[in-house]
Structure formats: C-alpha cells, structure tokens
Amino acid sequence: MSRKKTEIDSESGPVTPRVPVDRFGFLKQEHGNSPERFSKARSTSSTDHDREERKVRKWRKMIGIGGSDWKHYVRRKPNVVKRRIRKGIPDCLRGLVWQLISGSRDLLLMNPGVYEQLVIYETSASELDIIRDISRTFPSHVFFQKRHGPGQRSLYNVLKAYSVYDRDVGYVQGMGFIAGLLLLYMSEEDAFWLLVALLKGAVHAPMEGLYHAGLPLVQQYLFQLESLVRELIPKLGEHFTEEMINPSMYASQWFITVFSYSFPFPLALRIWDVFLSEGVKIVFKVGLALLKYCQDELVKLPFEKLIHALKNFPEDAMNPDTLLPLAYSIKVSKRLEELKKDYEKTIGKPVQP
Incomplete structure (x- = not known):
C-alpha cells in the first residue's frame, strides 16, 4: 500500500522485522492484538x-x-x-x-488538497501530545515499531491534521488507535478522511462526543450499557451492583477505541466491518455478548478478580466465529433510543454529538 510522503516524511527503508510476524504484521510473541491464538482454528x-x-x-x-x-x-x-x-x-x-x-471516499473527492494543506502548512497545539503518544499505538506491530519510522510518521501526520481540522476536538489519546488501525489498510489521506467521516457523522451518528471535554458521549453510552446489562443479563447485573462494578471500570475503551485497543486483531477487524456499516450499536452488542458468554464465571468473582476478568476475557470468548453470531442475535436499537432519552432527562439536557 502506498502512503503519500508529507511534512515529516524522510528517506527511510522498509521495516525489516527481526522476529517472526503473523499475517497481520504483529510480532508472534505478542498476544494482545495478535491473532495467533486463533491460528489452530484457521x-x-x-x-x-x-x-x-x-x-x-x-x-x-x-x-x-x-x-x-x-x-x-x-x-x-x-x-x-x-x-x-x-x-x-x-x-x-x-x-x-x-x-x-x-462515506469517507466522497469526502476525499470533495476536498482535494485539504489534507496536504493541513499537514504541511498548519500548526497544532497538540503536536507534543501526539508525539508523546505515538510509540504507545500498536507497539507490537512492525509498521509502528520503528522510532520516526514510516508508521509513526504517518500516524503523526493524520492525528496532527485532524487536530487542526477540528480544533474543538483537537487530539485525545484514544484517537491514535483508530487512526493506527485505519493506516494499516489505507493511505494517510484516506485514513484522515475516514476519521473525519466517523467523528463528523458522514453516515452514522457523529463520534466526536467521545473526545470532547468530559467525554459526554462516553458517559451516555456507559449509562445505556449499564441499563442493558441489568435488563438482558439480570443475574450478572445484580452481581455488578453487589460488587460495586460500573461500566466505566471496564467498558470505556470499548467505545473510545471501538475495540481496537487490546482486543485480538481478527476480532477487532470483524467488529469494524460491521461498525462502519451499521454504527455504534455493534459495540453494545459485542460487549453484551461477551458478558453473556462469560456470565457463569463472572458471577462467582469478587471485586478484584472481577475487574481483572473484565479486562482479560478468555480466548474462546474472543473468537469471532463464536462471539459475533451471539452479538448479532442481541436486539438493542429501539432500547438504545429509549435509554438515550432517559439519560438526557437525568442530566437535564440533550447530549451534544
């Protein structure tokens, strides 16, 4: 895949991994985002x-x-x-x-030259924050490993461009994983416009509220998720209440990065396929499916072990062919709309996207 050279690009040879990598480019000894755990099933x-x-x-x-x-x-x-x-x-x-x-392809065609302008000629107040976080994004992927290498430069360019394009949002750390995921499948300019399409709502509801001060959209989603857990998995919901577990302790990253952070890469890709097509409801469906699949074990755990388990789901639960059919069977659309209205009543105002 060709990537346009921009402001901070310089001559650099290809990254040559010193250790074996899987078919997605992750180091094989790494397990967080590597699909190797499912290789036997393939x-x-x-x-x-x-x-x-x-x-x-x-x-x-x-x-x-x-x-x-x-x-x-x-x-x-x-x-x-x-x-x-x-x-x-x-x-x-x-x-x-x-x-x-x-819808990002349409945005790209309607805005020729805009990305290059943002990268080369504009400055951002977030540049130092972006540089600080670059090495934390997919550190086990060969494209992003080399300091100042092509992956890190591309990621910097996309995040910097967006922070200039939308100064109200600027840059928030979770955006790096979304931009990084996109860069594994497209050029910088294409990744930038897909980021714009997501945050501005080209097809589905805008995501920018996930990154505004106070994370207003995250708060709404966590409220909706907590209610859905109580309604659809009541035994587990009751256990969470007893152990004083709330969704902010385990689910914030689900929404902020759309499962691109710490989930097995093949599962994240399959979720993203549906997320881009059907919208954020797939994040709720997958989260509920995970909890439902694991509830027999989760209801036995005290607080500390419960927190650990909710951030380290078992391998069989993370298999796309097991989890996604269960997720698709969970119907949430109508209830999400109702719960959004309930949430807006509790805070006394509509949630701004």
Missing part, C-alpha cells in the same frame, strides 16, 4: 483457499472497479450487502470497502 486447506477466492470474486463484482458499482449494488440488494459484511470483508479489499461504507 485451516489452510485447498477447500478453504477456494472458498476465500470465491468470496473475493463476489466482493469484487459487488464493488466494481474502484468502487464504481458499490452504491448501485447497495440500493438493489441491501440485505445481501449486510449479510456479507457481517461474515467479514475480505482482507485484501477491506481498506477500499471501509472507505465506501463510511
């Missing part, structure tokens, strides 16, 4: 290879050259598109499809 048989090839051909036909057929196909067969996205977008097409379903 077959490399010719049957699986043929199936994947057929899947890619279907997607290429659906997309058209450079995305030319996408909107027409979505209008004609929205249910087919939804089903295929939920099954997982082929990795080789993921970057393009993410841009198409998020």
